[in-house]
Amino acid sequence: MPVYIPPLTSSQKQLLGHLALADFPHPDAEPASAAARGLDECRLRADIEELCNTRQVTVAEGHLSITELGVVAYLAAERDELAATLVDVSALADELRRRDPVSAVPHSLRQLAQGAWSLDQALAHLDPT
Structure with a gap:
């Protein structure tokens, strides 16, 4: 059964791209981490919330991780x-x-x-x- 993958915004795609390379600290735990990656801090929290709601990102022990669904969404966006x-x-x-x-x-x-x-x-x- 196919899984619906909602389209990503450019900032969500950018976030998933970073997470596809490696987990990193949640901006609440380490605010400089997002800035060092060139992520828009204003948009980041909303993106994290949305991607967590769609099960593409998880937050555990202050770190963000991409899920298998997140990898699929990221690769689909890259393909498109x-x-x-x-x-x-x-x-x-x-x-x-x-x-x-x-x-x-x-x-x-x-x-x-x-x-x-x-x-x-x-x-x-x-x-x-």
């Missing part, structure tokens, strides 16, 4: 961000093709972005010998 970037790369390839229909660059770029070609294949297509 990368997928959006690849869509943009494909759109750029389309625009390049429109501007210069004889260039091999757009086709190589699109094939690479779609995973159809490796970087070496895309580069070889640009410089056939």
Whole structure:
């Protein structure tokens, strides 16, 4: 049965990203810890509360930890961000093709972005010998 994973805000994603690397002290226990990680202290408490409510983060003995669900949510957000970037790369390839229909660059770029070609294949297509 699939588990619903609510979308993350950018600050929640940032927090989960830090926690995916290592647990760290709750800001109530060690306020400088959040600042050292570049986390917005004003937003952090609300993010911790929300992520605890959705069982993506736990607080125990003054430390924050990511749960398995939190790891899944973080990786899903990373995947979605990368997928959006690849869509943009494909759109750029389309625009390049429109501007210069004889260039091999757009086709190589699109094939690479779609995973159809490796970087070496895309580069070889640009410089056939």
